[in-house]
Amino acid sequence: MNREGNYENPEYQRKVYKDYKRRKVSQIIVDDIPNGSHILIVFWHGLGDLLMFLPIYNYLKIAFKNHHFDLCVQPGVGQKEFYPDALEMDESVFVKNHHTAFVISFPMIEGANSMTKAEYCCVSELGIEKIYLGVYTPLGVHNKLIGVHFHGTCLPDSTNPDEELCKTIWDDLIGLGYIPIDVHFEHSFHNPKNKRFPWQLRSCRDIKPNIVVLQSIIQRCHIFIGVASGPFVLACGIMPKRVIYLEKNHPVDCYLRGFDNIIKLSEYSRDKLENVIDKINKENIL
Numbered sequence: 001m002n003r004e005g006n007y008e009n010p011e012y013q014r015k016v017y018k019d020y021k022r023r024k025v026s027q028i029i030v031d032d033i034p035n036g037s038h039i040l041i042v043f044w045h046g047l048g049d050l051l052m053f054l055p056i057y058n059y060l061k062i063a064f065k066n067h068h069f070d071l072c073v074q075p076g077v078g079q080k081e082f083y084p085d086a087l088e089m090d091e092s093v094f095v096k097n098h099h100t101a102f103v104i105s106f107p108m109i110e111g112a113n114s115m116t117k118a119e120y121c122c123v124s125e126l127g128i129e130k131i132y133l134g135v136y137t138p139l140g141v142h143n144k145l146i147g148v149h150f151h152g153t154c155l156p157d158s159t160n161p162d163e164e165l166c167k168t169i170w171d172d173l174i175g176l177g178y179i180p181i182d183v184h185f186e187h188s189f190h191n192p193k194n195k196r197f198p199w200q201l202r203s204c205r206d207i208k209p210n211i212v213v214l215q216s217i218i219q220r221c222h223i224f225i226g227v228a229s230g231p232f233v234l235a236c237g238i239m240p241k242r243v244i245y246l247e248k249n250h251p252v253d254c255y256l257r258g259f260d261n262i263i264k265l266s267e268y269s270r271d272k273l274e275n276v277i278d279k280i281n282k283e284n285i286l
Helices: 025-032 047-063 117-126 163-175 211-219 230-238 270-283
Strands: 015-017 038-043 068-073 100-103 145-149 179-182 223-226 243-247 262-264
Touching (some): 025 100, 025 117, 047 068, 047 117, 163 270, 211 230
Parallel strands (some): 015 100, 038 068, 145 223, 223 243, 243 262
């Protein structure tokens, strides 16, 4: 009956619902919950299920616009990062700041293909018409893939950092939330000094050397960071504003003019790396 209600009244009992065999969510809202209620929808499931459920959740908010809805996702699995409006909380406080909580199980009929999980949720739990609204599209974010090239071919002693510093840079990129990939190809005149480090778990070295393939990989990286080398110059041609030069003995002016994203290896620090990446991100909103 959607009556107006006073939730400070001791006769009103805050409740967490989990079983919808007798009454579905929509019926409970219509019959029992006063207008202006703060309703928590609890959805503790994996990423794929959440992406399928979010369009239905948004539909539910529109259908019952006289209420205030919040979505609770499972704490500690990173889902709030792509859906910032979500809440993370322990089960013990579901109704601490909400009048009612509905825990959604998002079931699936094993072996059936007549309804998607989202459609079956509409029918079996929410009690609304069977609708298919597709998959939620997260807001755009920066690509986290960074192409890394530590190994110049011709002058390795005067261009390449030692393994310890390479490992530091690699780990710092990971620590800053990025995914480094070694973009060194072992081509026909590969220098045997330039061995893949054992900790470089992502690398192109097992791919047949091909400049077009190298170009396609660099194009898919948000940032390129590397020493004086062919891949460095190629990256400058592809995305000049998103390239970081690791300078050892040769200033970048030996190769290119007007280039200012430079980190001197002798002065390297994680803060310098983070500052240059932040500068690139601010100047190149993708």
